[in-house]
Amino acid sequence: MSPNITQSWVLALVPEIGLVILLAAVLLYDRLVKPEERRRVGLLTAWGAFAILVTTLGLWLATGEPNNATDIGTSLMWGGMIRFDLIALVFHVIFLVALMLTALLSLDVEHLQKGEYYALLITAAIGFSLMGASADLIMLYVALETASISSYILAGFATKDPRSSEAGMKYFIYGAFATGVMLYGMSLLYGLTGQTNLYILGSIFGGFQQIPTEVNAVVILSAVMIMVGFGFKISAVPFHFWTPDVYEGSPTPFTGYVSTASKAAGFAVFLRVFTTGVLGEPSDASMWWAMLIAITVITMTLGNFVAIFQKNFKRLLAYSSIAQAGYALIGLVTLSPDGSSATMYYLLMYIFTNIAAFGVITIVSNRIGSDELEDFSGLSRRSPYLALVMMFALLSLSGIPPTAGFFGKFFLFRSAVNAGLWWLALLGILNAFVALYYYLSAVKYMYLYRSENEDDPIPVSRGAKVGLAFSLFFIFYLGIFAGPIFEWTRTAADAFFVLAR
Amino acid sequence: MIPLSWYLLVAAALFSIGLYGVLARRNAVAILMGVELMLNAVNINLVAFWRYGRFPEQPVGLAWAVFVLTVAAAEAAVGLALIISIYRHRDSVVAEEMDTLKN
Numbered sequence: 149m150s151p152n153i154t155q156s157w158v159l160a161l162v163p164e165i166g167l168v169i170l171l172a173a174v175l176l177y178d179r180l181v182k183p184e185e186r187r188r189v190g191l192l193t194a195w196g197a198f199a200i201l202v203t204t205l206g207l208w209l210a211t212g213e214p215n216n217a218t219d220i221g222t223s224l225m226w227g228g229m230i231r232f233d234l235i236a237l238v239f240h241v242i243f244l245v246a247l248m249l250t251a252l253l254s255l256d257v258e259h260l261q262k263g264e265y266y267a268l269l270i271t272a273a274i275g276f277s278l279m280g281a282s283a284d285l286i287m288l289y290v291a292l293e294t295a296s297i298s299s300y301i302l303a304g305f306a307t308k309d310p311r312s313s314e315a316g317m318k319y320f321i322y323g324a325f326a327t328g329v330m331l332y333g334m335s336l337l338y339g340l341t342g343q344t345n346l347y348i349l350g351s352i353f354g355g356f357q358q359i360p361t362e363v364n365a366v367v368i369l370s371a372v373m374i375m376v377g378f379g380f381k382i383s384a385v386p387f388h389f390w391t392p393d394v395y396e397g398s399p400t401p402f403t404g405y406v407s408t409a410s411k412a413a414g415f416a417v418f419l420r421v422f423t424t425g426v427l428g429e430p431s432d433a434s435m436w437w438a439m440l441i442a443i444t445v446i447t448m449t450l451g452n453f454v455a456i457f458q459k460n461f462k463r464l465l466a467y468s469s470i471a472q473a474g475y476a477l478i479g480l481v482t483l484s485p486d487g488s489s490a491t492m493y494y495l496l497m498y499i500f501t502n503i504a505a506f507g508v509i510t511i512v513s514n515r516i517g518s519d520e521l522e523d524f525s526g527l528s529r530r531s532p533y534l535a536l537v538m539m540f541a542l543l544s545l546s547g548i549p550p551t552a553g554f555f556g557k558f559f560l561f562r563s564a565v566n567a568g569l570w571w572l573a574l575l576g577i578l579n580a581f582v583a584l585y586y587y588l589s590a591v592k593y594m595y596l597y598r599s600e601n602e603d604d605p606i607p608v609s610r611g612a613k614v615g616l617a618f619s620l621f622f623i624f625y626l627g628i629f630a631g632p633i634f635e636w637t638r639t640a641a642d643a644f645f646v647l648a649r
Numbered sequence: 650m651i652p653l654s655w656y657l658l659v660a661a662a663l664f665s666i667g668l669y670g671v672l673a674r675r676n677a678v679a680i681l682m683g684v685e686l687m688l689n690a691v692n693i694n695l696v697a698f699w700r701y702g703r704f705p706e707q708p709v710g711l712a713w714a715v716f717v718l719t720v721a722a723a724e725a726a727v728g729l730a731l732i733i734s735i736y737r738h739r740d741s742v743v744a745e746e747m748d749t750l751k752n
Contacts, residue, residue, distance in 0.1 A: 286713050293720045297727050304731050310738040314747045316731045321680055321744065324724055325671050328687035331717065332664055335691050339657075339698035344709055393750040 156213050157225045160232035163240045163277050166200035171270045178263025186261040190251050191611065193266040197248035197273075204240055220347050220646055224283055228345045231283035234640030238492050239280030239416045246409035246499050247273045252615030253507040254401040257514055259306050268305075269405065272298035276413040285334045285344040288417055289327075292381070295413060296323050299406055303398040315397025322380065322390040330377020333370035337426070340366060350424030350647045367426075371436045374421065375443075381414025382473045385447040395466035400513060403462060404506030407469045412495040415476060419488055422480065423644040440481050445575060448474030452582045461509055461519050464586065465502070468545060471583060472498060475576055478560045482567035489641035490559035493634050497544070497552035497626045504619035505541040507612065508534050515606045521590060526599035531606040535594045537616050542587040544623050547580050552626035559634060656697035664690035677735070677742040681728045688721045 158165075173196065178189050208214070214223065214233045223233050230236070247269060254260045254269075275295025282288040300323060304316020338344055340363065341352050353359060359367060379387040395403045422440075451471030458464035476498075479491030511534060512527065513519040528535035544551035547558075557580060561573035608616075626633060663686055670683025692714045699710025736742055 286709070286716060289713075290716055290720065293724070297720075297723055300727050300731065304734055307734050307737075310735075311749050313731070313735040313738055314749050317677065317735050317744075317747060318750075320728050320731050321671070321677070321684075324681075324684040324728065325687075328667070328671075328684055328691070331691045332687065332694070335694040335698065335713075338710065338713070339694065339702070342698070342702040342704045342707075342709075344713070397750050 155211075156232060159207060159211060159213055160225050160230060160236070160281065162207060163200055163204050163244065164274055166196075166203060167270055167274045167277065170196035170200065171267055171274070174266050174270065175263055178267075187255055189263050189266055190255040190261065193270065194248050194251040194255075194611070194615075197244050197251060201241065201244040201248065204237070204244065208237055223643070224345075224347065228348075229284045229287040230278065230281040231347075231643075232281065233643040234636075235416070235420075235492070235643050236281035238496070238637055238640050239412065240277055242412045242496055242499055243273050243276040243280065243409050246405060246412075246503065249499070249503045249507070249615050249619060250401050250405040250409075252611045252618075253404065253503070253510050254399075255611040256609050257399065257401065257510060259308065260399055260401065265302070265305060268298045268302050269402075272302065272405070273409070276409050276416075279413040280416040282417070283346050283420070285338065285346065285349075288346075288421075289331060289334065292377075292413075292417065293327065295410065296327060299323075299402075299410060302402045303394055303406070305402065306399050309397075311397040312399060313397075315394045318390055318397075319394045322387075326377050326380035326387060329373050333373025333377070336366055336370040336373070340370075346421060346424045346426065347647065349426050354425040354647055368435055371426075372439070375436075375439070378414055378418045378421070379443065382411050382418065382476075383470050384443050384473055384477065385450050385470065386443070388447070388451075388470050391470055392463050392466040395469070396460055396462045396519075400462065400506055400510040400519070403465075404503045404510070407465070407506070408495075408499045408502050411469070411473060411476075412499070415480070415491060415495055418480060419491065419644060423483060423488060425647050437481070437483075440477070441569075441572070444474055444477040444481055444572065446474075447471070447477060448576060448579045452579050452586075456582070456586045458586075459521055461521050461524060461590065462506075464521065464590065465505060465509075468583065468587070469502065471579065472502075472545065474579070475557060475560055478564050478569075478572055478576055481572070482563050482569060484563060484567055485638065485641040485645055486566060487560075487563035488644050489634065489638040490556075490563045492637040492641065493559055493626075493630075494556040496633070496637070497556045497623070500619040500622040500626070501541050501544040501551075501553060504537055504616055504623065505545070507616055507619070508538040508541070511608055511612055512606060521593055522597075523599075524590075524593050525597035526602045527594040527606075529598075529602040530604060531608070534606060534608065534616075537620055538594060539591050540620060540623055542591055544627070546584045546587040548584075550624065550627045552623045552630075554627055555630035555634070556626075559630075653697060653701040656693060656701075660690040660693040660697070663687075663693065675743050675745055677732050677744050678729075680744060681725065681732070684728075685721060685725065688717055692717055 272295050278291035300320040303319045306312035383391040451467050455467035476491050476494045479487035544553035547553040564573040667683045667686030695710040695714045
């Protein structure tokens with residue numbers, strides 16, 4: 149008996165199929181290309197990701213699938229393993245854009261001009277895409293590990309650099325530990341119900357008026373364990389210890405990738421699992437909800453306050469990215485369509501903003517061989533455009549209009565106020581002021597401080613220029629015309645809450 | 650027949666030993682072994698839940714356990730490669746001594 153494979157089943161997997169073809173093409177092309185033209189492998193990856201992005205969006209516009217019909221029966225595909233809805237589409241766009249920009253910015257880094265590097269970036273993207281679409285615990289686990297294992301190798305990819313090896317090792321140890329704990333929690337959920345599909349699990353637990361006490365204890369235990377795994381992925385606070393070390397030691401373009409795409413994938417599964425109602429309704433009495441709010445508050449605050457004291461640019465952005473995860477969690481804890489869509493919007497704008505910032509660090513440190521903050525002194529005289537891109541990226545991270553970060557934060561805080569969590573929004577705003585301090589002090593290094601080699605300009609290749617210009621364009625586009633994109637994520641977010649009432 | 654709780658106890662004990670290994674051992678290879686123990690505990694859980702569950706005709710737990718085994722093998726390969734890569738730089742696999750990256 150073979151399942152009846154329909155057109156939408158295939159449509160659901162278009163990005164993944166495209167990425168697998170691209171993977172094969174990259175590995176093959178790497179063997180064929182002359183050693184002095186190695187750079188072209190990266191260009192192939194970037195063009196391929198762009199082509200897949202255009203195809204995915206084109207097919208969506210042409211066929212109207214996935215649409216905002218939120219019926220579970222028609223949107224679950226491939227035996228319930230993945231769900232083909234607008235959420236999956238939003239996250240596919242996020243990951244493909246991240247892959248394209250990362251490939252463009254990796255082009256000129258000598259030790260990354262290898263086919264394996266790009267192949268691993270693509271494998272990680274396949275894992276992320278499937279995470280964004282997965283509707284089943286088994287699929288979720290396999291997708292998450294596909295992404296994680298590729299990321300461990302990428303973090304340790306610069307084997308000649310002891311810092312990179314150490315980053316890979318640390319990422320691996322923390323990551324394997326966190327996924328082990330998460331998996332144990334998932335096995336408990338499976339044991340309770342005999343089911344692995346998120347939506348079936350959600351309807352089972354949602355069917356109870358009050359989950360029986362002895363069952364509830366196991367549910368809470370597995371919720372905590374699953375939160376360890378997801379919290380690791382998004383670098384939320386008690387599970388953030390790997391973040392600064394891995395961000396500092398990894399090859400810089402990959403740092404940009406892991407801080408945006410990997411985080412977005414973590415949020416994708418976090419939202420998918422916690423909005424199905426696997427854990428019951430959020431209420432003041434439910435322990436997992438209180439825990440999630442505590443994590444949100446601590447993540448924002450600790451990230452921002454520790455970032456103030458950083459002397460290394462990549463470490464500063466690492467703590468900043470912990471804080472950004474805290475802001476994005478605000479949308480998650482409201483557990484409303486508004487909040488989830490605000491989180492998705494935030495992740496989308498975060499891709500452009502953070503990859504632009506790490507792109508500038510890549511180009512500068514590729515030239516000067518350092519990523520300490522004080523070595524960025526006088527950047528505005530060495531390369532005014534790089535300094536400008538960096539300044540707008542930092543302003544967007546701190547949420548100043550007219551950059552994308554402003555609306556990102558605005559939608560998040562609005563959803564918190566609408567959900568009655570006005571104090572959480574207030575904390576977020578206070579945190580944004582703290583963040584402004586250290587972002588502006590980084591700007592100060594670039595614009596006000598002088599250095600002795602100011603007449604030594606920093607060359608920027610055309611690929612990197614295109615990547616940075618693309619990011620900068622969207623930093624402003626999402627900051628000025630936020631409405632249509634937010635509407636898009638808002639429509640998508642309805643699909644999260646199909647089981648609620 | 651042996652009751653389900655015995656299997657769950659063995660799995661929980663194995664998981665705790667693995668957890669202890671990850672948190673307390675200094676040698677990176679021993680940490681890796683701890684992770685493997687945790688994953689094996691999960692496998693015992695999955696297979697036991699499948700066998701004693703309400704749907705033994707759907708081999709979901711079995712399939713999942715096979716996936717976990719496969720992924721664990723891949724993870725071990727990558728982990729050992731990373732350990733070798735760091736051993737070449739430092740002539741040591743002691744996790745505490747990996748302190749190039751810190752504030």
